[in-house]
Amino acid sequence: xxxxxxxxxxxxxxxxxxxxxxxxxxxxxxxxxxxxxxxxxxxxxxxxxxxxxxxxxxxxxxxxxxxxxxxxxxxxxxxxxxxxxxxxxxxxxxxxxxxxxxxxxxxxxxxxxxxxxxxxxxxxxxxxxxxxxxxxxxxxxxxxxxxxxxxxxxxxxxxxxxxxxxxxxxxxxxxxxxxxxxxxxxxxxxxxxxxxxxxxxxxxxxxxxxxxxxxxxxxxxxxxxxxxxxxxxxxxxxxxxxxxxxxxxxxxxxxxxxxxxxxxxxxxxxxxxxxxxxxxxxxxxxxxxxxxxxxxxxxxxxxxxxxxxxxxxxxxxxxxxxxxxxxxxxxxxxxx
Ligand code: ADP
Ligand code: MG
Numbered sequence: 001x002x003x004x005x006x007x008x009x010x011x012x013x014x015x016x017x018x019x020x021x022x023x024x025x026x027x028x029x030x031x032x033x034x035x036x037x038x039x040x041x042x043x044x045x046x047x048x049x050x051x052x053x054x055x056x057x058x059x060x061x062x063x064x065x066x067x068x069x070x071x072x073x074x075x076x077x078x079x080x081x082x083x084x085x086x087x088x089x090x091x092x093x094x095x096x097x098x099x100x101x102x103x104x105x106x107x108x109x110x111x112x113x114x115x116x117x118x119x120x121x122x123x124x125x126x127x128x129x130x131x132x133x134x135x136x137x138x139x140x141x142x143x144x145x146x147x148x149x150x151x152x153x154x155x156x157x158x159x160x161x162x163x164x165x166x167x168x169x170x171x172x173x174x175x176x177x178x179x180x181x182x183x184x185x186x187x188x189x190x191x192x193x194x195x196x197x198x199x200x201x202x203x204x205x206x207x208x209x210x211x212x213x214x215x216x217x218x219x220x221x222x223x224x225x226x227x228x229x230x231x232x233x234x235x236x237x238x239x240x241x242x243x244x245x246x247x248x249x250x251x252x253x254x255x256x257x258x259x260x261x262x263x264x265x266x267x268x269x270x271x272x273x274x275x276x277x278x279x280x281x282x283x284x285x286x287x288x289x290x291x292x293x294x295x296x297x298x299x300x301x302x303x304x305x306x307x308x309x310x311x312x313x314x315x316x317x318x319x320x321x322x323x324x325x326x327x328x329x330x331x332x333x334x335x336x
Pocket of ligand 1: 014015021022023041042043044045046047048049050
């Protein structure tokens with residue numbers, strides 16, 4: 001595997017003494033060339049700080065950063081083969097779209113004719129041909145985000161860093177941009193390091209995901225691995241919906257000290273052979289499925305029931321019988 005980015009014990013502490021914030025704490029990570037890698041974690045978990053250390057905007061207080069086999073820990077941003085796309089686009093409002101996209105080439109003193117030709121090529125690549133003469137204010141949010149992407153790609157970085165680039169877009173547009181971005185990444189073969197707090201975005205776009213919590217990597221794996229076999233309670237809860245069972249409930253329902261059971265793995269059925277039974281205490285309609293909460297074994301178990309043709313959903317107060325296969329239970333280590 002050729003490493004595009006390697007973090008070796010990287011940490012970052014802001015401030016000193018009692019007020020110090022340990023934003024990133026001893027992260028080891030290798031991202032392969034051509035990989036679509038996502039850092040997924042809640043707000044404040046240290047994702048942006050990791051990205052800024054790779055981009056060279058923040059210096060680590062511990063560890064080393066490598067890009068393309070070169071130690072760049074102390075190198076300034078312009079000396080790194082990476083580019084960053086920020087959430088707020090950061091376009092120059094007084095410049096045309098063409099000049100915005102060509103800006104990195106202007107800084108490098110590339111001649112005007114080449115700049116303009118490259119800018120038009122990049123605008124075509126992000127499916128925005130013909131808008132070069134406009135100003136940023138004359139484009140929609142989604143179009144501005146594509147301009148920011150074109151600008152980041154024009155200097156042909158080995159690695160593109162994207163910090164919640166779709167966060168400001170509404171759901172429909174975000175989903176469209178997700179598939180466009182993924183297709184573009186495949187076509188160009190550039191390494192993407194993508195940041196999001198949105199689990200669906202991470203699961204649907206990534207080759208691998210690193211789950212971040214309180215400055216640390218909790219788990220590293222393919223979308224399927226982190227979803228099916230979360231390493232910790234935190235990951236189980238953060239990626240998808242989960243029943244995390246503990247204590248007596250875990251022992252009586254699963255035989256483990258601590259276990260996870262995904263709501264969509266539970267079905268309703270007969271009393272015979274049921275794993276659990278109890279009254280429904282809550283029913284929520286979500287369209288494609290209905291989520292019910294059932295009181296059983298001294299806890300509440302959530303089940304997601306697909307809206308199959310002719311399906312009749314239970315009412316609150318009704319007693320139901322829950323079924324699942326052995327394979328639906330994932331034991332969590334007690335320490336986590
Ligand atoms: P995320 O991107 O996951 O939301 P950040 O990397 O922005 O998280 O922040 C991680 C932690 O570091 C937070 O507690 C944040 O307040 C703190 N932090 C980030 N940047 C600075 C800074 N320049 N000075 C002090 N604290 C900071
Ligand atoms: Mg952030």
